[in-house]
Each structure stands twice: as C-alpha cells, then as structure tokens.
Amino acid sequence: MPSNPFLQDLPEPVATAAGVRLLLWRDDLVNPALPGNKARKLKYNLREARRLGRGRLLTFGGAYSNHLAAVATAGRLHGLATVGLVRGEATGAPNPTLARCAADGMALHYLDRAAYRRRAEPAFLAEMLRQFGPAYPLPEGGTNALALPGVAELAAEIRQCVAFDALAVAVGTGGTLAGLLGGLAGPETALGVAALKNGGFLRRDVDALTLAATGRAHTNYGLATNYHFGGYAKYSADLLAFIHGFEARHGVLLDPIYTGKLLFGVLDLIGQGHFRPGSTVVAIHTGGLQAWAGWHERFGGGEGMGE
The missing domain is CATH 3.40.50.1100 (Rossmann fold)
Known part of the structure; x- marks a missing residue:
C-alpha cells in the first residue's frame, strides 16, 4: 500500500484482471480549507x-x-x-x-x-x-494560462510518491488536464474524461491553453467523451449505484458531476484494454464534494433521473 496519505490503492477486479495497478490521488484532502x-x-x-x-x-x-x-x-x-x-x-x-x-x-x-x-x-x-x-x-x-502551472505541480507531487504511466482526471473546461500535461515527463501520459456532452471540442481548448501557457501543444494525452451520462450535471441510476458501490468498497465519496464519471470511465476503459498490462494509472480526486448539498436539495437524495 502507498505510504502517502493522499495516495490510495484501488484493488478493483477489472484492473487486476487487466494487469493494471490503479491508484487514487486524494487531491480533495491536500488542502482541507480549499480542497481540490x-x-x-x-x-x-x-x-x-x-x-x-x-x-x-x-x-x-x-x-x-x-x-x-x-x-x-x-x-x-x-x-x-x-x-x-x-x-x-x-x-x-x-x-x-x-x-x-x-x-x-x-x-x-x-x-x-x-x-x-x-x-x-x-x-x-x-x-x-x-x-x-x-x-x-x-x-x-x-481556467486560464496562470491556472496551468499550479496544476502542473500536482504531476510532480504524484511522481515523488509513485512512478506512474498515466494520470486520469475529469474534464470540465480543460484547465486541469492542460495543467497536468505541463507536468508530465518522459513517456508519461494523461487521460481526460469529459463531464459534458459532445466534449470533443475540449481537445481544441486544451491545446489552445497549453500553447498560450508553454508555447506548445501536446500529443501525449487522450480524451474520453462517452461517460457524460447525458451531459453536464446529468446522471443515471447506474452512475449513482457506481458511486455508492465505490464508497462501500474504498471508503471514498465521489461526486456525481466530475469524479464519479471519471472513475466509471477509467474502470470501463481498463476493461476494454485501453491501458497496457503492467501500467500504473493514477486517477485524481479533484474534490467537488460541496456539490452534494445542492444535489440532495434538488433531487431529494439523488435517486431521480435527469435534471
């Protein structure tokens, strides 16, 4: 098990079967006053x-x-x-x-x-x-050019704790993914899981951000656009069941807007063979748990469908 309090092994059967080591970086815990x-x-x-x-x-x-x-x-x-x-x-x-x-x-x-x-x-x-x-x-x-260097530091922090092959993060505006790209080294890659529908445009936005901040676009990343569950802040019974099951298995609460979709997508992609056997993949919990209070207010516990 990782010794760092912000790094957690996720022994999911699909990852074990694929020969992939999956970990979770708890960026939601690093700065309790201003998490994520x-x-x-x-x-x-x-x-x-x-x-x-x-x-x-x-x-x-x-x-x-x-x-x-x-x-x-x-x-x-x-x-x-x-x-x-x-x-x-x-x-x-x-x-x-x-x-x-x-x-x-x-x-x-x-x-x-x-x-x-x-x-x-x-x-x-x-x-x-x-x-x-x-x-x-x-x-x-x-998300602007000055947002990127702060996020790039996260990649270095994770690398100090574990040698990884890929970082995975939820994507809303593209700023966090763009920032991570500036912190990658050597053969490391990143995967963004879009939290909104028709998210293909985010690649253009990520490239524009990295060009503005560092003068270069990156090719060492992927963008998964099929895990939005209907669109931004949309959800389904399957997503909510996944979030509840994840918390039961690992003691970690995800949110239904970003991190729930991220982990659902990462596990599905692992099952599809997206990551080579022997890879170490670190998914990043970016916080966002404050959204649950409003979620329960709107949906009475989140058991309904749609928005």
Whole structure:
C-alpha cells in the first residue's frame, strides 16, 4: 500500500484482471480549507492579483459551481473581496453552494442566460468591471494560462510518491488536464474524461491553453467523451449505484458531476484494454464534494433521473 496519505490503492477486479495497478490521488484532502484542483488553479492567479494591487476578484459560474465556492473561500482566506456573477435568475433563498459563497463574503449578482453567454467577450467583461468596480477577473472554472502551472505541480507531487504511466482526471473546461500535461515527463501520459456532452471540442481548448501557457501543444494525452451520462450535471441510476458501490468498497465519496464519471470511465476503459498490462494509472480526486448539498436539495437524495 502507498505510504502517502493522499495516495490510495484501488484493488478493483477489472484492473487486476487487466494487469493494471490503479491508484487514487486524494487531491480533495491536500488542502482541507480549499480542497481540490480549484486551489491549484487559483494559486498563481492570486499572486498576480496581489502583484497588480487588486483587492477584489470577479468571476463567473453556475448556481452549483465548485469554482464560485472556491473563489469565495479563497477571498476569505486571503483577505480579498469577491464578486460572483451567477448564471440564471435568483429564485428565492440561495441554494447551499451560493449560501456558502455569501457566508464567505462573496457578493452575488445574477445574469440572465443571454448576458452570461457573453462572459468571454472583452467588451462585456469591461462593462462588468465598470459596474462592479476594479477587480482581478477570473474566467468561468478558473481556467486560464496562470491556472496551468499550479496544476502542473500536482504531476510532480504524484511522481515523488509513485512512478506512474498515466494520470486520469475529469474534464470540465480543460484547465486541469492542460495543467497536468505541463507536468508530465518522459513517456508519461494523461487521460481526460469529459463531464459534458459532445466534449470533443475540449481537445481544441486544451491545446489552445497549453500553447498560450508553454508555447506548445501536446500529443501525449487522450480524451474520453462517452461517460457524460447525458451531459453536464446529468446522471443515471447506474452512475449513482457506481458511486455508492465505490464508497462501500474504498471508503471514498465521489461526486456525481466530475469524479464519479471519471472513475466509471477509467474502470470501463481498463476493461476494454485501453491501458497496457503492467501500467500504473493514477486517477485524481479533484474534490467537488460541496456539490452534494445542492444535489440532495434538488433531487431529494439523488435517486431521480435527469435534471
């Protein structure tokens, strides 16, 4: 068994039969105050905000966004004001995610979906900065060039604990996967499991991110797009059963939006022979467990179907 508290063997029968050693990196435990990949994406962005003398962060996200929750927490921890521009209309009391954001001091403002679609337009961003005051802007999901080096450090941390052949991570905006690519060495590879439907475009986005950050695109990665269970934040009874079974077997709770789909996909691909016998594959638990509170609020325990 690995001696590192963040590294856990996953003795799944399908992996054993395929001759693949499967491990789980618990990035959700590394920084309890700000868990998971969001802290890594924010690391160098927070430094840049300080360098520029910006005392306020402004960002975008959906009503159950891990990113909004992370930015609000980071603001509280680092003494920065935060503004969250939320997709959709305000409907009564805030859900648990947004209530936590507000408790951490984030000022929440809602954008209708037409306005939200303009979030990446420079003119629209300038308008938001004029409206809400000087701020350091962060894109939805926290994915930009400065997010990548913080994630690249994760690959080195894992390598110090175990020699691996592949890292596997859930993909939403592509920032975590792009960052990992910058930290790979030699023959190491990465696999991204898309959490949203029709995710083939993510390869283009990942390549654009690595080109902007390091001047090169990478070929040592794959993107699995068949494990979205209907789309972003969609699910099925099979996915929920898998998450419950995984927790029973390994004592680890996954989330239904990212990490549940990741481990489901990785195990299915192992069974298909995607990884050669003798490989060591490390799946990365990127956190996101705060989403369960809102999930139960919406779905009454998550036993329903669809969204």
